[in-house]
Amino acid sequence: MKTVEKKAFFFDFDGTIWFGHFGEKTLKALKDLHKKGHLLFYNSGRSKGNTYFDRINEIPFDGFLFGGCHAQAKNGEVIYLSNISKQAMQETVEIENKYDLLIIYEGVKACYKRKGILDWIPSVELEDNSVLIDTNEYPMSKFSIFKKKDEFGESEPVPSEALDLLSKHYILIEMGSYVECIQKGHGKDFIIETVCEKLGVDLKDTYAFGDSMNDFPMFRTCAKSVAIGHSPDELKKHAIYVTKEEENGVWEALKFLGFVD
Numbered sequence: 235m236k237t238v239e240k241k242a243f244f245f246d247f248d249g250t251i252w253f254g255h256f257g258e259k260t261l262k263a264l265k266d267l268h269k270k271g272h273l274l275f276y277n278s279g280r281s282k283g284n285t286y287f288d289r290i291n292e293i294p295f296d297g298f299l300f301g302g303c304h305a306q307a308k309n310g311e312v313i314y315l316s317n318i319s320k321q322a323m324q325e326t327v328e329i330e331n332k333y334d335l336l337i338i339y340e341g342v343k344a345c346y347k348r349k350g351i352l353d354w355i356p357s358v359e360l361e362d363n364s365v366l367i368d369t370n371e372y373p374m375s376k377f378s379i380f381k382k383k384d385e386f387g388e389s390e391p392v393p394s395e396a397l398d399l400l401s402k403h404y405i406l407i408e409m410g411s412y413v414e415c416i417q418k419g420h421g422k423d424f425i426i427e428t429v430c431e432k433l434g435v436d437l438k439d440t441y442a443f444g445d446s447m448n449d450f451p452m453f454r455t456c457a458k459s460v461a462i463g464h465s466p467d468e469l470k471k472h473a474i475y476v477t478k479e480e481e482n483g484v485w486e487a488l489k490f491l492g493f494v495d
Contacts, residue, residue, distance in 0.1 A: 240271050241493075242435045244299070244426055244452055245484070246444040247278040250462050252289060257482035261292060263494045264484070268294040272493075275299055275429065277422055279414060279448050281340035281375035282306075297429060301340060301375040302421040302451075305429050314428045317342065317373040318417060322403040324367045326377070331363070333396040336380040339366060342373040352380055379413045407448050414448055423451035441491070443484055444469065460487040 245251050251260065268274055276290060277299040285300065297313065299305045305313040318326070330337050330348075338355055339346040345357040346366060366372045379396075381389035389411050397406055397413070404415040430437055442449065442456035445465045453459040453472045461473035462483045470476050475490050477483030488494045 239439070240273065240435075241439045241441060242273040242275065242430065242433075243267065243441045244275045244277040244422075244443065244456060246446070246449050246452075247276060247280065247285075247290070249445040249464065250443050250449075251293070251484060253481045255481075256292070257479070257485060259482040259485035262485070263488050264293050266494055267488065268296075270493075273297075273433075273435065275426075277426065277442075277452060279376070279416075279422070281342060281345070283341045283344040283375075299422070299425045299429065302416050302423075302425050303375050304342065305425050313432050314425065315342075316417060316420060317369060317375065318403070320367060320369045322417075323369055323374060325403065326400065327363050327366055329396055329399050333393050335392065335396060336382060337377050338380065339372075339377040340375050342375060346372065376414070376416045378409075378415065381411055381413075409446070409448065421451045422449065423455040426452055426455050443487065458491070460484075460491075 264274060273296045274294060275297045276295045278285065279301055281301045282304055295308060297305060297307050303316045307313060329335070336351050337347065338352060338357055346360055347355065347357040348363050349359040349361055366374065379392050381392060384390050392413055400406065400415060403418060405418055405421060407414040426440065430440065437455065438457045440456040442452040442459040444452065445462040447466060447469055450469055450472065453469065459473045461470045461476045463477045463480060465476070475487050477486045479486040485494065
């Protein structure tokens with residue numbers, strides 16, 4: 235009997251696996267992949283406190299990677315964790331208040347925002363955002379700055395001076411209607427490399443699946459990468475395969491790669 239060479243697969247969540255539900259073919263393919271002995275990893279830009287575990291409990295993930303700075307095994311054991319420092323959080327809150335930024339903070343425990351802003355995003359509302367400087371009580375992974383709308387409903391740029399100040403501590407990723415801010419020295423590439431080193435997985439045996447430019451770091455790290463059909467053209471350039479399917483794009487790609495029938 236031929237021995238299966240174990241591979242590791244890293245999946246972005248929003249727009250890659252999750253479209254309001256899983257495609258039935260995708261879910262079956264992931265279960266079959268796991269049964270064959272391959273490793274499956276959730277690798278989302280979301281923090282642990284912004285992850286809806288009830289939506290992914292059907293998928294047999296071997297580990298969970300959050301916000302490029304936090305990884306844990308399926309049993310909850312922490313593989314790696316880096317929270318935003320107290321000094322960086324203090325400076326961030328000061329910048330938020332000075333420029334009246336619309337920020338959603340993604341923590342290990344939950345998401346947070348100032349009271350009265352971004353009402354459509356489920357988060358813990360804070361009367362005083364300075365409490366977030368207590369990084370023991372509020373361990374923070376990352377945050378996003380949402381752009382204000384002009385009178386025509388168009389997104390206005392975040393003040394460049396504020397972005398320059400934030401770039402001291404963070405990598406800033408332009409995402410259209412918001413700017414994603416992750417800890418310097420971290421990202422989807424870093425967390426993949428860290429997990430693979432800890433678990434003894436060779437990077438030549440890794441596959442990345444994603445659909446947006448914040449997935450580009452893992453595309454350049456993994457040996458082979460797949461872009462979902464609606465991905466930006468710039469990301470598609472770095473993929474070995476671009477899916478035609480949306481909800482079952484993961485299944486389609488795994489079939490193309492020869493991992494499922």
